[in-house]
Amino acid sequence: MLFNRLTPIDSIPAYLKAFSKWIWDWPLLILLIGGGIFFLIYSRFTPFLYFKHALQILGGKYDRDDAPGQLSHFQALSSALAATVGMGNISGVAIAIVSGGPGAIFWMWISALMGMATKFYTCSLAVMYRSKTSQGTVLSGPMYVITEGLGAKWKPLAILFALAGLIGTLPAFTANQLTQTMVDVMRWDESVKLYIGISLAIVASVVILGGIQRIGLVASKLVPLMVILYFITVLMVLIIQIEKIPAMFSSIFTDAFSGHAVAGGILGSLIKTGVKRAAFSNEAGIGTAPMMHGTAKTKEPIREGLVAMIGPAIDTLLVCTLTALAILCTGAWQQGGDNGITVTLTAFNETLPYNIGNIVVFVMVLVFGFSTLFSYSYYGISCLGFLLTPRYGKYYNYIYILSIVVAAVVKLEVAIDLIDSAFALMAIPTVISGLLLANKVNKRAKTYFERHIKKAGD
Template sequence: MYLSLQSVVSEFSQWVWGIPLLILLIGGGLFLFIYSGLVPFRYMRHAVGVLTGKYDKHDSPGDLSHYEALSSAIAATVGMGNISGVAIAIATGGPGAIFWMWVSAFVGMATKFFTCSLSVMYRGKDAEGNTKGGPMYVITEGLGKQWKPLAVFFAFAGLFGTLPAFQANQLTQTLVDVFEVREANIDTAKLLLGISIAIITAMVIFGGIKRIGKVAGKLVPIMVVVYLITVLTILILKIGEVPSIFSLIFTDAFSGQAVVGGALGTLIITGVRRAAFSNEAGLGTAPMMHGTAKTNEPIREGLVAMLGPAIDTLLVCTLTALAILASGIWQGFKGNGISLTLVAFDSVLPANLGSIIITICVLIFAFSTLFTYSFYGYSCLSYLFGIKVGKYYNYIYIVTIVIASIIKLEFVINVIDSAYALMAIPTVLSTLILAPKVKKAAKDYFTRLKEGAFNN
């Protein structure tokens, strides 16, 4: 029964991530990139100013500051996808998959500008009067009630896409690898680790969105800096190989020789899938978090959201990829994603220092993602069945952590990938239809900015 289900999920994942979805994600993102006139990209400095709290007003509607909203969204994206996901991309698609991750990140920045601007522009409220954002509210508030089936479709897919399966699975695998648990004891160890992870996660997520925001605001800067220093150390030790690594990424991106059968289309899909798993641009999760930001200016939150893919994919994922490729271990390696990263780091750094640092980073990365994803699932369930039912989501979430810690990685990836693909359809479609609203609001906002309307 399990093998049959695994086969069905795998085939569905391969089917749904076909050329039509690739065109929707990359084509839609490229359209938004061009349609924006690149205007938002010229205001990155202003985006940083917004992020630092320069324009914050405490009486604005919402629950989180711009910084907390971005930190929470990045906490969800800078996670296992950046360590294990990149390794999986290289193992299945070769170095060229990284190039397509970069392409996806650039168009993803434009996608996030539009989706997260809309999440503030068309916010809703739950039964208790709390401000809520996300594609389901953008669809119903922006497109009209007749589009509600599309909003329900997103929320239903989101229930599965935001489950903590991948994070819990790879976190337990990391700890088992690092502590070299004997084969006979692995299942018991994973179960005990899963229970422990579930308890720690529960202590945060039952405190609600404000506690999640505060914890994420503290964890994100620490984890990015520690990881940055570690990978830069590896690259310095392998500095002579860095130019050839970049050359390999670019040449392999168009040859597709690392993929079985040399299929370039498969290579592109691999890069886009892993980038989507990493930065979530176009999937609709980040807008749920950014939609809770304390602001009356939708464009400000769109600008802040743009920083997400830059930090997540262009910085963190690239560093992971360079470290793995510099080690040379990736060629012919047999094992799961996180194991490849651990071996790659250990092969360059002395005395198992790589495993120690990766374990610390994985703990922070995975837990920050686990904390944030619970809010996404809670939002989806609350939208579908009301806030009274939504409050039970965290219990389902905690149980899922335990189950996911002991099942196979391939099954987990296929379930999450399939849900992500389904979430992207309503998110990108609604964004493309409402894009003129964002462009009009952006023109007005940047005009007022130039006139000094926000100087006081």
């Protein structure tokens, strides 16, 4: 009845919210969680057994300049992390805690562990089944995994992914929260959001119009620096609040199974909140990371799969946990408000003296936010290039830049519902293709480990 009282334009947010709630119900969550459990068991815990080898690959031990691809292993992971270690880790975690309570963090952790196995499979497949342009540029992502690995009859599934990807890779959430941070920290009037959006679009265009090599170069410099700085800052907060840490961890585990923090006391709602926010944070099973990892310079798909599995460990198990601990130990999540970035700002300001919290969060949000803006544009280019032809993919950049301005002024709920809905649609083709082709990865992994690991003694 609600929709009947709204104009067509006014009803869009309501329709988005209803669709997001509907699609992120148990069938999709079972696909993501069940798929992650399957990958974890089917891999025989490969992501954890060969973590040391994955770090050696990441460190450049196996880099070959003459290998096909555009980015080194380190640049590919940095670029993928630049997209995931972003606003979802600062603002998204706060939203998860406010809406689901401390227990939501536990389910984010569980989702991340399964996500490591999921990324191992989906990103190995992205290298196994990548394509090339006539100029030799590598094309990758779930849409190519589906068409090259499963065959032409599965192409509708690939088209579904690409269409959803055009929306899911828009910077709606990131640009919105970047703008909100500037307004909160600088105490500007809401009317300046449009001008902030225009400024963000100009800065982002300098990098993204330079192509994937420039994105990879910038990301490889930004990501390590921002993770280290963020770690140091949160460590300061935790040291100051050290007496609250035992009770804080206790609340995460007890609330994870009680569900008391969720309206109605329903445990299922808590699990949904944790898994949804983890999916937004590390994107395991969504399909964006394979588009970046598939461009890695390597002839060995398993190597990039091993590198990709490091992503959820850094993104969710480390960075998201840092944010969660800061918010929980200060009690900022209990003070109300549904704007994630405002909650995080409150947590830092209540602990750090002289308004250091404002400065730190402002700098971190700028770095995290811009790194996400830079990387996400490439995903949209890949999707449009698949739907049309690769040479037309670059025109997505102009849609992307314009959307930064629009996202700066829309309501947060609209941005969240839009991206959540698109991510859900992207996850369906990604996980299904991964499950159907998992045996191909296992066969490739067996021969890889026999040839490279056992002989080298790694």
